[in-house]
Amino acid sequence: MRLRRVQAVVWKELTDLKKNRGLLLSLLVLPAMLVVVPIGTVFAYASNPEDPNLRTMALYYDPKLPMNVSAATFLIEKALVDWFGMFLVMPIFVPILISSQAVAGEKERRTIEPLLASPITAVELVAGKSLASLVPAVAISWVAFAAFCAGVDVVSWHFLKVTLMPNGMWLFGVGVIAPLFAFFGNGIAVVISARVAEARLAQQIAGVCVLPVVGLVALQIAGVLRAGGAYYAIQGAVVLVLDVLLLVAAVRLFDRERLISRWT
Amino acid sequence: MPGLAIDARALTKSFGERPAVEGLTFQVQEGEVFGLLGPNGAGKTTTVRMLTGLLRPTSGEATVLGLDVRTGAEQLRRAVGLLTEQPGLYDRLTAEENLRFFIKLNELDEPAAWARAVRYLERFGLGGREKEPAGSYSKGMRQKLAIVRAIVHEPKVIFLDEPTSGLDPEAARTVRDAVAELASEGRTIILCSHNLPEVERLCARVGVVKGKLLAVSTVRALRRQGASVAVRVDGEAARFADVVKALPFGPGALADGEVLTVTMEKDQDVPEVIAALVKAGARVHSALPAERPLEEVYLDLVKGGEA
Numbered sequence: 001m002r003l004r005r006v007q008a009v010v011w012k013e014l015t016d017l018k019k020n021r022g023l024l025l026s027l028l029v030l031p032a033m034l035v036v037v038p039i040g041t042v043f044a045y046a047s048n049p050e051d052p053n054l055r056t057m058a059l060y061y062d063p064k065l066p067m068n069v070s071a072a073t074f075l076i077e078k079a080l081v082d083w084f085g086m087f088l089v090m091p092i093f094v095p096i097l098i099s100s101q102a103v104a105g106e107k108e109r110r111t112i113e114p115l116l117a118s119p120i121t122a123v124e125l126v127a128g129k130s131l132a133s134l135v136p137a138v139a140i141s142w143v144a145f146a147a148f149c150a151g152v153d154v155v156s157w158h159f160l161k162v163t164l165m166p167n168g169m170w171l172f173g174v175g176v177i178a179p180l181f182a183f184f185g186n187g188i189a190v191v192i193s194a195r196v197a198e199a200r201l202a203q204q205i206a207g208v209c210v211l212p213v214v215g216l217v218a219l220q221i222a223g224v225l226r227a228g229g230a231y232y233a234i235q236g237a238v239v240l241v242l243d244v245l246l247l248v249a250a251v252r253l254f255d256r257e258r259l260i261s262r263w264t
Numbered sequence: 265m266p267g268l269a270i271d272a273r274a275l276t277k278s279f280g281e282r283p284a285v286e287g288l289t290f291q292v293q294e295g296e297v298f299g300l301l302g303p304n305g306a307g308k309t310t311t312v313r314m315l316t317g318l319l320r321p322t323s324g325e326a327t328v329l330g331l332d333v334r335t336g337a338e339q340l341r342r343a344v345g346l347l348t349e350q351p352g353l354y355d356r357l358t359a360e361e362n363l364r365f366f367i368k369l370n371e372l373d374e375p376a377a378w379a380r381a382v383r384y385l386e387r388f389g390l391g392g393r394e395k396e397p398a399g400s401y402s403k404g405m406r407q408k409l410a411i412v413r414a415i416v417h418e419p420k421v422i423f424l425d426e427p428t429s430g431l432d433p434e435a436a437r438t439v440r441d442a443v444a445e446l447a448s449e450g451r452t453i454i455l456c457s458h459n460l461p462e463v464e465r466l467c468a469r470v471g472v473v474k475g476k477l478l479a480v481s482t483v484r485a486l487r488r489q490g491a492s493v494a495v496r497v498d499g500e501a502a503r504f505a506d507v508v509k510a511l512p513f514g515p516g517a518l519a520d521g522e523v524l525t526v527t528m529e530k531d532q533d534v535p536e537v538i539a540a541l542v543k544a545g546a547r548v549h550s551a552l553p554a555e556r557p558l559e560e561v562y563l564d565l566v567k568g569g570e571a
């Protein structure tokens with residue numbers, strides 16, 4: 001594998017991304033929502049901690065909750081644990097948006113043949129496209145996480161007088177699990193993009209892979225699943241295995257002959 | 265003495281059960297401009313893709329600049345330039361960014377390669393426009409930029425797949441001029457086209473493809489394929505057309521004023537034609553070898569290929 005050629009692909013993809021305003025805007029909407037919504041939730045709990053409805057909600061999740069424990073504090077802590085599951089949608093979704101454009105977009109715009117006629121190998125191409133999608137995805141996740149921490153601490157400070165974020169679970173999650181999920185989202189997008197002709201179709205199909213994550217969060221909110229550090233670590237381990245499988249599949253699907261004969 | 269740039273032997277490509285091209289055997293000398301003629305779907309692009317290492321031949325062999333298309337594909341892609349049918353430019357990137365990307369992919373010395381690219385841009389009339397997005401270029405400009413991209417790594421062999429397809433006459437002319445300039449530098453050029461005047465103008469030799477190679481020859485020899493003779497007679501030549509057509513070997517006859525152009529399969533039949541004309545009372549002034557329009561020869565070959 002020649003590093004210069006991988007760098008060339010990363011350079012081209014990032015240069016193109018900077019000029020794609022529509023895609024940049026879509027990349028910012030989801031992170032903004034995933035930051036603003038939990039901050040708003042924490043604010044709602046912290047701004048009126050004596051609301052009797054909060055105890056009703058807290059008892060739904062933990063019927064044995066002692067009376068001397070603040071329902072607002074319990075719900076804030078639970079919201080922060082559960083929201084990490086939803087936060088993982090971001091590192092999956094951002095690479096899906098970028099990689100679908102980067103791979104299926106090449107076919108759609110008929111730029112793939114000159115690219116494949118260059119000396120680049122399939123592994124270099126997959127590596128370059130993936131890096132160009134993973135780096136922004138992880139960077140956006142980390143910036144969003146920083147904004148999330150600051151926002152949560154600001155809105156909860158007047159009630160709790162302690163900083164809640166960042167905590168160990170979130171730091172481990174955003175530092176280790178989020179990149180694994182980003183790799184997963186990228187792998188799915190690359191594999192699907194290698195099989196379909198349009199970036200939009202690739203995004204739609206790949207987007208379906210976000211649904212299980214959303215489903216897990218829904219089960220957490222419904223009180224069926226109890227999330228925590230170990231729970232997220234198991235998710236991370238499962239995704240790591242899937243990442244390896246997707247990487248192998250992506251390299252195999254990036255066969256010149258297949259791409260050329262099917263899509264040009 | 266120039267060596268062989270391309271040596272294809274029984275080159276065949278099938279997609280599943282469907283053969284795209286079968287048994288192509290031809291050679292191209294270094295520095296030659298070789299035309300691959302054929303209708304849409306004839307296998308020209310498939311042939312180019314095999315010769316540029318993009319598709320693996322199903323059977324047969326081919327070397328380009330001595331590199332085997334099966335085993336040396338990566339080296340081959342470094343050694344040849346390909347202008348695809350669609351320019352395939354990144355529209356949001358500027359012309360400079362498009363070229364720099366391919367300079368990087370080819371691992372060239374970037375300052376030197378960029379200086380070379382600038383010279384080509386200027387030669388092709390794109391000088392000073394390199395900071396503009398490729399998406400803002402006209403069709404002809406895009407095609408010329410794609411040509412610069414195909415040659416920025418100084419390949420010895422350049423494949424041009426339908427370089428003027430879909431261009432207006434003015435843009436097509438500027439692209440043809442660009443190709444002629446490249447040819448004048450002594451590069452080997454393979455030009456795929458069904459634009460016959462373009463092929464006639466640019467190529468010394470052509471191969472006519474329609475699934476199989478129907479003919480490989482110089483343009484001149486192709487135009488003289490089958491015997492054709494222009495007979496000048498006294499008065500209206502049309503009077504003698506039926507006399508010629510009635511001959512047992514079935515020649516064709518086309519009259520234009522005093523000239524009767526007779527086409528037949530073999531040169532050996534020319535004396536019989538003259539004898540028949542004289543016998544019918546024609547005063548023959550001259551009988552000279554005539555060249556058929558390339559279009560006519562091409563259509564005959566392609567029609568024959570369908571049979």
